[in-house]
Amino acid sequence: MAVVEVRELVKEFDGGRVHAIDGVSLAAAAGEYLVLLGPSGCGKTTLLRTIAGLEQPTSGDVLIGGHVVTGLPPRARQIAMVFQSYALYPHKTVLANIVFPLRAAGMDRAERERKARWAAGLLGIEQLLDRKPRQLSGGERQRVALARAMVRDPQVFLLDEPLSNLDAKLRASARDELKRFQQDLGTTTIYVTHDQAEAMGLGDRIAVLNAGRVCQAGPPVDVYDDPADTFVATFIGSPPMNLIPHDGRLVGFRPEHLLPAEVVNGERVTVPLEVDRMEYLSGDRHVYGTVSRIGERTRVVARLPATVDTPIIPGETHSFAVPARRLRFFDSATGQRAAPVRLDG
Template identity: 55%
Template sequence: MVEVRLENLKKYFDGGKVKAVDGVNLTIKDGEFLVLLGPSGCGKTTTLRMIAGLEEPTEGRIWFGDREVTYLPPKDRNISMVFQSYAVWPHMTVYENIAFPLQIRKFPRDEIDKRVRWAAELLQIEGLLDRYPAQLSGGQRQRVAVARAIVVEPDVLLMDEPLSNLDAKLRVAMRAEIKKLQTRLKVTTIYVTHDQVEAMTMGDRIAVMNAGKVLQVGPPTEVYLKPNSVFVATFIGAPEMNILEVSVADGYLEGRGFRIELPDDIMEILRPYIGKGVLFGIRPEHMTVEGVSEMSHMRRTVRLRGRVDFVEALGTDTILHVKLGDELIKVKLPGHVPLEVGKEVTLLLDIDMIHVFDKSSENAII
């Protein structure tokens, strides 16, 4: 296992017109599970392919420990990769699929057998070694692909949306198994996904990407609680953070038909913005409805009057769409909440969980 270091990594296509990766600086610690998270086209897979040696950087350097691998072919990097498609060979048995990377490295036969059975046992497919891929379910084929990747004991394990072809229930089970496996093996792992739930539940750290750049890197809870920009704030979390245009006055935020009173400590941070427009953010789960669902952890709250516009009953949660002045916001409450459309409600905002962003740069102020 090694530390992976990316220095000013760039990849341009079409003569430089398309900037797929635009100056990524990132260190993945030895034994860490790092998730590259972002929407389609953000550059996360291209970054992964450069780490693997499948794409050559336009600029920048890639290090595995103290060894530069920027222009080394994949076979000289001691990496393994699990793709979105299972990429298991249909004419080979499960045993032969797992053994193949060892065979091309010319491992002794007894060592191949030992490693194949070790990997199969870890992935709980030891009873499937004589089967062909056509006889396996999607989840079983993905396990074969992971077993084939770890059997060579790579320095770096790369995964490119490996669960996206599985159904929702199996994805939940497999992401837990992959995380437990990585923790047990302690292999440096870089995992690409657009699914923020996967990122939050699996990653030791998340690197959020957009437009070829890394916008924020940190532990999942930190990225969730302290997003550094509007993009990160709205990409992490479901439902996404409410973002409203407001103006800063002395002691409060003025919105379209509503006012949010501010305590002195928050007002002191926003004082340079008095008279200016900013973006106010609050996550749906950091609000509640007075008299309906109390939250004891809220130390300081602000009351706002609103009217229920729509109700999403999800069973475990209820998402209220509430008309707040001229704005529409979402409020996420636990359990079933018997509120009807049109009902007037008092919202309680956790003032310690609010976010304020600069309107022009969209970077966080609070």
């Protein structure tokens, strides 16, 4: 296990006209599972590749285990990286793929096979060691790539969207396996994804990136419940956070907190919702409509669980409410989190 830290990291392309990483300072604690989350082009993969030594920063430093490794090649950084493509040798068996880095390092045959069988057993692929990659499913190939990384005894695992080639059902089970795998080994892990479900399910902490900068870093529940800005508020959550203009601010609330007024107790803000349509998804009702009470007319969505059976009729205005403690406030000019204000209602 090792602490991984980047300090004021900058990575420019195209003669300085493109800032893929723009002054990022971030640290992953020893044994932590840190997820880099953001949309395509936000800089998360470039950041991971710079930590790995596959890209050299324009400025700033990378530290692993307290030592500056900026400028060192990947093999000198005691890291192991798993790519989206898995990068398995098609002509080699699973066993040969797993032992390849150990063979390249000069480890004797008996020891490298012992380590390979240990890793395969941990990942449940010991019965596949004599097969070739073309005989494996996507999930099995992913496990082989992880086993090949494990046998190197790295201080840090770097995972670049390793589940993106799997179907939705397999991705859900693979997330569980990845989490257990990391907990069993206790190795510092940095994981890149654009999938918020993966980030929320895997990360001890999430760092949300946009345009080469870290917008917010923290435990998943904190990032979801108390976003630092409107980008985080609307990027995380499905449906995303509702934002309504009000007196120089944006008032935000999650769709699951917008409920029929009769089921909301305590201090609350009422919201007359002009309903135009509904969707039924996995037992929830998504209610879409327009709010005109607070400032201008704004589209919002409410997510009602199956336990709330209040009749909702499209084409009519219904009384909804949000618990006051669930409201979040943002500066309408900068999008940054702002001090709360009291709303009547």
